[in-house]
Amino acid sequence: MHICFLTNEFPKQGFPHGGIGSFVQTLATALVKKNIKVSVVGINYTNKDETEIIENVNVYRLKKSTIKGLSWYFNSKKINDKIIEIHKQDPIHIIESPELGLAFIKKILNIKYIIRLHGGHHFFAESENRKINKWKGFQEKRSFSKADAFIAVSQYVKTHTEKYLSYNNKTVAYISNPIDTDFFKPIIENQSEDKIVFAGTVCEKKGIRQLIQAFPMVKKEFRNVTLEIYGKDWFFPDDTSYIKMLKDKELIKLGDVTKSINFHGSTPYSEIPIAYSGASVCVFPSHMETQGLVAPEAMAMEKPVVFTKLGPGPEAIENYRTGLLCDPYNPKDIAEKIIWVLSNKEEAKEMGKKAREHVLTKYGLENIVCQNIDFYKM
Structure with a gap:
């Protein structure tokens, strides 16, 4: 099995990252120990292409576009091109992303597309007392329409998200984010x-x-x-x-x-x-x-x-x-x-x-x- 995570946040020395990056790193390194191939594709923190292998996880950081107003298009194109390249070399079975991540991804036959509910734009808009950004809201709805299945990291995120977005009658599983209890242990x-x-x-x-x-x-x-x-x-x-x-x-x-x-x-x-x-x-x-x-x-x-x-x-x-x-x-x-x-x-x-x-x-x-x-x- 070959799983490809889509995220820009995979931890990189010297650069900040959020909870999604920590989660992907923890799960990805555990999956490769189960003899599952894992790739991570995202836009780089810096203005260049980089490929590295981190604990047997193949990480592809793509040069970000700086074209004002069209960076979303060119960044998405780079991600799509890299997915096709990886898939030709070693067929991908699963592509997983956060809520907005599939908006401009071109689906490939026989790949299953999964959204993991880490907390998207609609989810956090309410708690931050702000209006839905039309562009981000559009991307999130488009992304949800492309998913074949969803994973909710808590019952709360599942029920709260479906106030705003449809799961389109697709499977929704409940799986908590993992904690590496060998790494986080009493000192x-x-x-x-x-x-x-x-x-x-x-x-x-x-x-x-x-x-x-x-x-x-x-x-x-x-x-x-x-x-x-x-x-x-x-x-x-x-x-x-x-x-x-x-x-x-x-x-x-x-x-x-x-x-x-x-x-x-x-x-x-x-x-x-x-x-x-x-x-x-x-x-x-x-x-x-x-x-x-x-x-x-x-x-x-x-x-x-x-x-x-x-x-x-x-x-x-x-x-x-x-x-x-x-x-x-x-x-x-x-x-x-x-x-x-x-x-x-x-x-x-x-x-x-x-x-x-x-x-x-x-x-x-x-x-x-x-x-x-x-x-x-x-």
Whole structure:
């Protein structure tokens, strides 16, 4: 079997990537260990063509078009041409992409086309209180019409997406994103008693602003606590920095408390376990997620986690047993959950152990990989 993933986000040294890139890397490297051939095709971060083999995964990064107004056409053409080239050399059986990815892909006979619901344009528009962009909305609908099947990473993303888009009576499977529990495992020697850790893109929908607003309440109870923020910056349409906005509008209000808030910037995927390992508590108050990788990653390291009670949060965490669920729009509630963890160290430690057991069962890599293979073979 030969599977081809379409994504521009496959991790590349020195460049930021998102959750989709991490997911594809984890699943792809696990699939090749099952003797399944895997290719990844996407547009490069830099202005050149590159081909490399990473852990036996063939990664094709294509030179991006810079033709204003027509870059979508030329980028799609390059991806289609590369797919045809790869298919001639070694026939592809499955092509998988995120929601918009099939919009301009030319279908080839005997290839099965799958969309994995990572959270598309329609899905996130509601949580971000913005209108549907007509161009992106058109692409997403066109992409859905070409899919032969869908994979939802949570029950929530399935039901929420179908409010806006049709699955066209095609098969929809429910398969969680996998967590590599050998990579994300407890690291005892790096543990701390005074660190709150956030990881993820630093943007509004991840709840980082409310977490910063909650921090002074925690600091009042625990004087030595720090907030460690790991993740790439997000930029507004006018190219202004979200982190700069936070510093200008939120941190400026906090006085000396600001000295205890540290922005670490984009962090290589290989270093994320070290970031988690230093945490007393990991906090991810997202306004919206499809599944969320960071929460189960931290849980796999036996860390007490505060996650959002919205969306798929209750699918990931049993409140006060395998973690805590918070109202991501309420800084006071976020602070109270963090304070509970810092005040109840033994209970929090036991919660962390139960969290890892839960991740091993629900998100364990071996189990999830087998579920994917079974679905691909259907």
